[in-house]
Amino acid sequence: MLRDAYKAESKRDEWNVLGIDRQQLDDLLDHVEARLADAGCDHTLRHSRTWAESRSVAWSELEAGLLTGGAGCDCEVLSNVDPDERV
């Protein structure tokens, strides 16, 4: 039954591909949103990266997860990585 549980879990929590937990994801989204409100998106993931570095999160893993999730820059992180709006 473990495998079924895992399946259900991964379906519900697709953001797990990012290698961070839900609390960290909320923190990341808050950070990116605040920085974008301030400076706008420069079509890179630099604010996400700044967040990862300040939280000691492995950036290479997070970046790969974001790209997999269709987020190629910070504004796409906000629009494409919403834990409450997964299909």
Ligand SMILES: [Zn+2]
């Ligand atoms: Zn952008």
